[in-house]
Amino acid sequence: MEIAVSLQEIRQRLRLENEPKERIDPRAWKVWTINGSFNFLILMGLALAFNNYAVGILFITEFHGMLAYAVALLYAPYGMAVAPWLAMRFWRYEVREEELETQHGIFIIRRHLIPMIRVQHVDTEHGPLMRYFGLATLYVTTAATRFPIPALPKERAEELRGEISALARVSDEDV
Amino acid sequence: MKMSEYVRQHPLLIVIEALRGLPSYLGVALVVSLTQGGGSMGQMAGVFLAAFGALLLMNMLFSALGWLYFYYRYDYGHIHIRKGIVFKSERSIKRERVQSINVYTNILQRAVGLATMQIKTAGTEETEVNLRALSLAEVESIRIHLKGGAENWEDGEPEENVLAIEKLEGRNLWLAGATSGRFLILFSVIAFLASQIFAYMPDTFLNIVFAELVEIPLEFLAITLVALLILSYVVSVVLFVIQYARFRVERYQDRLEISWGILKQNHVSIGLHRIQALTVQEGLIRQPLGLSSLFLEVAGGGSEGQEQISMLHPLLRFKDINRFLGNVLPEYEIPGKLAFLPSRARIRYIIRATVPTAIVAGALWHTANDAGIGFGYVSLLLLVPALVLALSRHANGATSLDDRQLTLRFRDINRYHVLIKRTHLQSFTLNADPIQRYKDLRTVNAPVLSSPSAKYFQLKDVDATEALRIWRWYSKTS
Numbered sequence: 001m002e003i004a005v006s007l008q009e010i011r012q013r014l015r016l017e018n019e020p021k022e023r024i025d026p027r028a029w030k031v032w033t034i035n036g037s038f039n040f041l042i043l044m045g046l047a048l049a050f051n052n053y054a055v056g057i058l059f060i061t062e063f064h065g066m067l068a069y070a071v072a073l074l075y076a077p078y079g080m081a082v083a084p085w086l087a088m089r090f091w092r093y094e095v096r097e098e099e100l101e102t103q104h105g106i107f108i109i110r111r112h113l114i115p116m117i118r119v120q121h122v123d124t125e126h127g128p129l130m131r132y133f134g135l136a137t138l139y140v141t142t143a144a145t146r147f148p149i150p151a152l153p154k155e156r157a158e159e160l161r162g163e164i165s166a167l168a169r170v171s172d173e174d175v
Numbered sequence: 176m177k178m179s180e181y182v183r184q185h186p187l188l189i190v191i192e193a194l195r196g197l198p199s200y201l202g203v204a205l206v207v208s209l210t211q212g213g214g215s216m217g218q219m220a221g222v223f224l225a226a227f228g229a230l231l232l233m234n235m236l237f238s239a240l241g242w243l244y245f246y247y248r249y250d251y252g253h254i255h256i257r258k259g260i261v262f263k264s265e266r267s268i269k270r271e272r273v274q275s276i277n278v279y280t281n282i283l284q285r286a287v288g289l290a291t292m293q294i295k296t297a298g299t300e301e302t303e304v305n306l307r308a309l310s311l312a313e314v315e316s317i318r319i320h321l322k323g324g325a326e327n328w329e330d331g332e333p334e335e336n337v338l339a340i341e342k343l344e345g346r347n348l349w350l351a352g353a354t355s356g357r358f359l360i361l362f363s364v365i366a367f368l369a370s371q372i373f374a375y376m377p378d379t380f381l382n383i384v385f386a387e388l389v390e391i392p393l394e395f396l397a398i399t400l401v402a403l404l405i406l407s408y409v410v411s412v413v414l415f416v417i418q419y420a421r422f423r424v425e426r427y428q429d430r431l432e433i434s435w436g437i438l439k440q441n442h443v444s445i446g447l448h449r450i451q452a453l454t455v456q457e458g459l460i461r462q463p464l465g466l467s468s469l470f471l472e473v474a475g476g477g478s479e480g481q482e483q484i485s486m487l488h489p490l491l492r493f494k495d496i497n498r499f500l501g502n503v504l505p506e507y508e509i510p511g512k513l514a515f516l517p518s519r520a521r522i523r524y525i526i527r528a529t530v531p532t533a534i535v536a537g538a539l540w541h542t543a544n545d546a547g548i549g550f551g552y553v554s555l556l557l558l559v560p561a562l563v564l565a566l567s568r569h570a571n572g573a574t575s576l577d578d579r580q581l582t583l584r585f586r587d588i589n590r591y592h593v594l595i596k597r598t599h600l601q602s603f604t605l606n607a608d609p610i611q612r613y614k615d616l617r618t619v620n621a622p623v624l625s626s627p628s629a630k631y632f633q634l635k636d637v638d639a640t641e642a643l644r645i646w647r648w649y650s651k652t653s
Contacts (some may be wrong), residue, residue: 014609122179142622
């Protein structure tokens with residue numbers, strides 16, 4: 001019982017307080033998992049090539065070859081399960097009249113606060129995988145940084161783009 | 176004065192432009208003569224002179240063409256440039272787009288009464304126009320024409336009030352040079368040159384020298400080294416003083432005018448609306464003496480812009496900063512009260528500094544062992560300065576908030592105070608890794624505009640409530 005309480009407490013403490021309200025589309029999970037699988041395949045391919053061609057040259061031994069496989073295999077659960085799960089769990093955003101708030105991260109959580117008057121432009125983008133799932137990424141750009149909000153349903157992304165650029169235009173009195 | 180016609184710059188531009196590349200011609204000619212010169216000294220000298228002459232001539236020709244095909248014209252509120260031999264280009268710059276007008280003169284230009292005028296505009300490419308040979312009267316005339324409201328002035332410029340003047344003179348200037356810490360750079364340059372000379376000496380001569388060297392007592396070598404150090408120190412101080420002599424900041428209603436230098440004179444004007452942040456730097460040598468220098472983060476302008484453009488003051492007593500700012504830039508103020516980093520953050524600072532150092536030290540020890548050198552463990556002494564730095568970084572990290580200004584204090588090697596107005600913060604970011612979250616610590620990030628690109632100021636392991644306080648201060652809704 002004691003342990004359960006403290007586990008609860010730990011979980012509480014591992015979140016940041018006052019999370020922004022809105023989550024991104026759950027289909028993002030699938031996109032990231034598929035991306036992770038692709039990366040895993042690429043890593044395996046690299047490890048295979050490394051074993052076939054590099055082992056035996058100079059000081060590279062079979063042990064190093066095994067190590068390359070181990071790295072690829074260790075990446076698999078992280079890239080295909082852990083990272084998408086944590087990313088999904090922490091991704092939040094909130095659009096208010098005066099400002100935009102986003103939160104994301106896998107291990108390090110980053111929370112951004114972007115005032116509407118600082119927004120220079122808003123655009124949406126979608127790669128082939130995102131497009132297949134009907135998703136798009138919204139980019140909000142200030143003079144200093146570009147902030148993404150990934151995996152929004154396409155209509156929602158368009159809607160937000162209009163909304164944010166309208167809000168951004170309201171007050172551009174100072175640089 | 177006629178303003179409607181295109182004119183060329185002063186013909187001496189050809190000479191000035193051609194001589195600008197002089198050091199590089201010498202270098203190229205030296206390389207050519209060493210590789211193509213054949214055996215004898217005379218042949219090498221001949222090739223050297225020929226290569227040098229050819230380069231100089233070629234550049235004279237190019238400069239002459241450049242001068243011939245470069246025209247400018249100005250009227251109230253505009254300056255127009257027309258240039259190009261085959262591909263002609265024309266460019267008009269409107270007063271509203273001009274970010275700053277800077278005037279520089281080097282010793283060569285001053286001998287003939289000319290100056291470089293640099294007109295900077297906002298944008299990503301071709302952000303500046305450099306007119307390298309204008310008479311001082313012409314510079315003044317262009318400057319007046321590009322100023323707001325100039326067309327309404329009946330005769331000349333109306334009197335404009337200087338609100339405040341600050342100077343750096345006499346003792347303080349020398350003190351600034353003495354504490355600039357540049358002598359180490361100069362020393363390494365001198366040492367490098369000295370080591371290069373050996374490569375060009377004949378072997379037999381070197382053998383004699385080394386035979387003699389064994390005879391020379393160690394004290395002599397040590398004395399030579401110390402003398403070299405002192406020499407480079409003195410030279411660096413004199414160079415600094417020449418560079419920053421007659422330093423002067425003037426505050427006008429809408430801008431700062433900063434000028435300095437004897438041999439190369441610089442005059443920079445910075446519109447107040449372009450100032451994005453103020454940085455107070457306390458160098459390692461200066462901090463114990465209570466001295467600091469002030470820099471500005473300035474938005475806009477080209478990437479070629481000189482580094483010194485952002486210098487607001489090369490040397491101020493830390494205690495004097497608020498008086499100086501009150502005079503010249505009352506928008507900013509060094510805060511009285513600071514919120515320091517919590518003590519639970521100390522261990523993180525220690526780990527951050529010592530772990531990488533320990534790895535490097537371990538690697539050094541290992542290689543020393545492999546090479547058969549016995550006392551590799553000495554490298555572990557590196558951990559001492561790393562630990563001191565870590566503790567000092569933790570002790571010096573602090574934040575402060577007032578109505579309009581966020582102040583971050585941190586140390587890398589030097590200590591910095593960064594003063595940012597709320598309206599100049601482009602966004603605000605809090606980071607926290609799992610351990611930081613567990614320990615209620617946050618990393619704060621404050622991006623501001625600067626040239627050529629944005630700058631991100633960061634302070635690690637701030638207390639979570641303090642970080643939230645900054646967040647709320649920046650947020651308009653919570």
